[in-house]
Structure formats: C-alpha cells, structure tokens
Amino acid sequence: MITDELIDLMAEKCILNDDDFDAAVLDREPKRIQTVNLHHLALAAKSAEFARTIERADYITADGWPIVSLMRSRGIDPERVTGSEFIERMLAGRQFHGKKAAILGADRHVGDDFRGQLHDSGLHVVFRDHGNRRDWKAKRVAKKLQKYDVDLLIVAVTPPFGDMIGEEVRKAGFDGVVINVGGAVNMAAGHATMAPGWIRAMKLEWFYRLLQEPNRLFRRYFVECLPVFVKYVLPNYWRPARF
Known part of the structure; x- marks a missing residue:
C-alpha cells in the first residue's frame, strides 16, 4: 500500500538527474535502481509486497511528471529520469x-x-x-x-x-x-x-502510448492509475513545493 512513509523514502532515494543516474551505474557499488512511474504506484497501492520492493531499492528515479510532482512536494526538485533515456545514452556514448x-x-x-x-x-x-x-x-x-x-x-x-x-x-x-x-x-x-521529444516535453507521452496500444493500456491508465493519481498525486500537485 502507499503510505507517507513510502513517499518520503522515495524522496530520500530519488536520483535528481541523468548525470547522477549514470554516475550511480558507473561507480560499481552493488545497488538496484528502480525507475518509478504512476503505474508502479498503482501496483504498490494493491500490493504491500510490491510496495516493499520499491522501499528496498537503493535508488529510484521519477519516471514521469506525476512522480516529479510528488517528489517536489517532499522538498526535492528532480528531473524526469527514465530507463529508456538511460538506454539511449548508454548506446550513444562511450562512458560505459x-x-x-x-x-x-x-x-x-x-x-x-x-x-x-x-x-x-x-x-x-x-x-x-x-x-x-x-x-x-x-x-x-x-x-x-x-x-x-x-x-x-x-x-x-x-x-x-x-x-x-x-x-x-x-x-x-x-x-x-x-x-x-x-x-x-x-x-x-x-x-x-x-514518443517524440516534443510530445514528452508536453507531458503527453502517456497519450501517445495509449494511441499505440489502446487495448492494453486503457485499463492501466484509467482504471488502475487514475484513482492513484487523484488520491496521491493531484493533492500534492497543487501544494507549494517545499524547496
């Protein structure tokens, strides 16, 4: 289940930007990095075991603007850091x-x-x-x-x-x-x-994916994720950030 303690712990472990993500991978210390989006929170709301999986990650990233907003309510200002963009950097550069x-x-x-x-x-x-x-x-x-x-x-x-x-x-x-x-x-x-960069910049990647896979994603977005967004993210979205 989702608790204030879980959200606070996510904020403590949240990677702030892509450079910090890459550095955490490169330092070779044993760790698990979990990207977290709204679907993860929806799963955590239904499963205490999955919520503990998020808690046990050494680092999390805010994969999506709802999680960015939630982290800002806890006094940090992370960028959106995604697994897909990490893979892009890994393939495009030579740092790895x-x-x-x-x-x-x-x-x-x-x-x-x-x-x-x-x-x-x-x-x-x-x-x-x-x-x-x-x-x-x-x-x-x-x-x-x-x-x-x-x-x-x-x-x-x-x-x-x-x-x-x-x-x-x-x-x-x-x-x-x-x-x-x-x-x-x-x-x-x-x-x-x-999704193209301009769609991600407009925070509409979810809609782009929904158009691609409506049968698979309609239930996820509107039945599973929307109630979590309304209950946990929306109240914090209108709250002034603490930082």
Missing part, C-alpha cells in the same frame, strides 16, 4: 565502454538486436536469459552473473515482476548494479516506438 552486461527478459529476437547494439557501443554482453520467467530462480541467476563477473544487469521485464525479480537476484548475492527498465529494451531495439 568495457562494462560487462547481462540482459534478463525481453524476447529472444529483441535480445539479439539489443546485444548487437550494446557491443557496438563497447559493452560486452556476457550473459542473457530470454526464457520463461516462471523458470527463473534468483539464486541460479545470481550465481551465473557472479560467474561471468557481470557489472550491470539490465532487467527488461515490466512491473511488478521485473522489479521483484531484480530485487530477488540482488538479495541472492549478485554484487553488481541492477537496473529495472521495463519495455525500454524493446524501444532501443526498434520493436516499440518512443
């Missing part, structure tokens, strides 16, 4: 050159394309598993990651399962960096379309 990466999730053909992109950017994909997620055992996955000396585990599975398996793998002994990016790998590999 030489890192050993692993991919957990996504379809195999998507993983094939994404692996090639990572290699072109100087990352070495040393392990990946695109199998049935019901067959994943956290201890077994963590052991494989340790065997291949993985620096960065990219979890390409949508919430709640993606975030929860990422936390389980870390608890099972993986001492690298875990990043939950949901569908960002599909976008990077060209199997889904990211």
